[in-house]
Amino acid sequence: HVQLVESGGGSAQAGGSLKLSCTASGHTRNFYCMGWFRQAPGKEREGVARIATGSGNTYYADSVKGRFTISQDNAKNTVYLQMNSLKPEDTAMYYCAADQGKCPYCSGGSCYSGYWGQGTQVTVS
Secondary structure (H helix, E strand, C coil): CEEEEEECCEEECCCCCEEEEEEEEECCCCCCEEEEEEECCCCCCEEEEEEECCCCCEEECCCCCCCEEEEEEHHHCEEEEEECCCCHHHCEEEEEEEECCCCCEEECCEEECCEECCCEEEEEC
């Protein structure tokens, strides 16, 4: 049984920073890819950033490029999301995702991943 536990959410002022952490616990196996998604009230869940754990290759949504950085600590089974220059439109519930066979993704209004965290709220004012 694998669990993804997020932490680090909270409130920040526009222009500020927050750092999210996601730690995998339980019967973990090597994840092929981990990522962060977010969902604002009344909006669809969207991908924010992802990292291929073996190669370290990263992908960012256009809306966060240059402001957010995803990183990993494989020894700790942890992935991070450093969020700088926060904007009010970054306000959302942020979810960690991990998959052993492919990168989590969204399509047709739904998002798919082998495992999801419970979410951590980020509020920017």
